[in-house]
Amino acid sequence: MKYLNRLIDELLTWKWAIFFILIFLFGRSQRQHLLGSSVFIQAPFNQWDILIGVTSDPFILLYLVLPVVLLLSCLSIRRIWDMNWLIRVQSWSKCVVYSAKIFIPTIVVSVSLLFIASILLTAGMHYQADWSSFSRADLSTFNYLSSFSWQSNLAPYVVLILQMCLLIIYLLALHAAIAAGYLFFSNLFYLGSVSFIILLYNLLSFRYFFSFPKLIAFNYMTFPSSYGTYNAIYPPFLVLALILIISIYVVPLLKKWRL
Numbered sequence: 001m002k003y004l005n006r007l008i009d010e011l012l013t014w015k016w017a018i019f020f021i022l023i024f025l026f027g028r029s030q031r032q033h034l035l036g037s038s039v040f041i042q043a044p045f046n047q048w049d050i051l052i053g054v055t056s057d058p059f060i061l062l063y064l065v066l067p068v069v070l071l072l073s074c075l076s077i078r079r080i081w082d083m084n085w086l087i088r089v090q091s092w093s094k095c096v097v098y099s100a101k102i103f104i105p106t107i108v109v110s111v112s113l114l115f116i117a118s119i120l121l122t123a124g125m126h127y128q129a130d131w132s133s134f135s136r137a138d139l140s141t142f143n144y145l146s147s148f149s150w151q152s153n154l155a156p157y158v159v160l161i162l163q164m165c166l167l168i169i170y171l172l173a174l175h176a177a178i179a180a181g182y183l184f185f186s187n188l189f190y191l192g193s194v195s196f197i198i199l200l201y202n203l204l205s206f207r208y209f210f211s212f213p214k215l216i217a218f219n220y221m222t223f224p225s226s227y228g229t230y231n232a233i234y235p236p237f238l239v240l241a242l243i244l245i246i247s248i249y250v251v252p253l254l255k256k257w258r259l
Helices: 002-011 014-041 047-055 058-080 083-089 092-120 144-151 156-182 188-208 223-230 235-258
Strands: none
Touching: 014 047, 014 058, 014 092, 047 092, 047 144, 047 156, 058 092, 058 156, 058 188, 092 156, 092 235, 144 223, 156 188, 156 223, 156 235, 223 235
């Protein structure tokens, strides 16, 4: 109940209203893009293409969701980091875990608003339980998100669930990594610098690392892109789990040895 109250308190703030409006506006643009692509390749799309297209859209995730979450992550770490409390806890690992627990409601709210906006953008469409002709069409730059999702041989709703889970874990892994680094560099310059580097790498790797898809950060943020990279479901989850393990256990251990 305490966690649910914290989640509701996080949701009922003005910043999320603005965030939701921006997502919805960008989502409408993505829906129009899907409509144009559907006409171009002469294959009708359905609500699953919108849901997956909006929640996996590179522009929305890289230029809106990621910067907002990184900013809030830094503010959260800075707000809760109290050396007196850390001394009482007597565990650097628990510090990172505590920081992650505090920040989870923020991640859940941001991803939930993205999901709600995508649902609203399907209004007026006839519901279909299966994949559309658009997703089954030959793979191209117009339908690659839908096509990779269909190629996974999973039901559309399963792909959508995996997409939401992968995005949440990705954002949580980023926060845990930043919090772990803060054990060594407890200052605003570190938070600002590492957040900028993470954002810049996400943007540059998406734009220029075509020859090295496994090094593209975006491919660990969305299920369609990750499946298109590995042709398997589990690799991106394993990579993110490894980052979480290193951030929660390995880095704090190095901090303990340093002391």
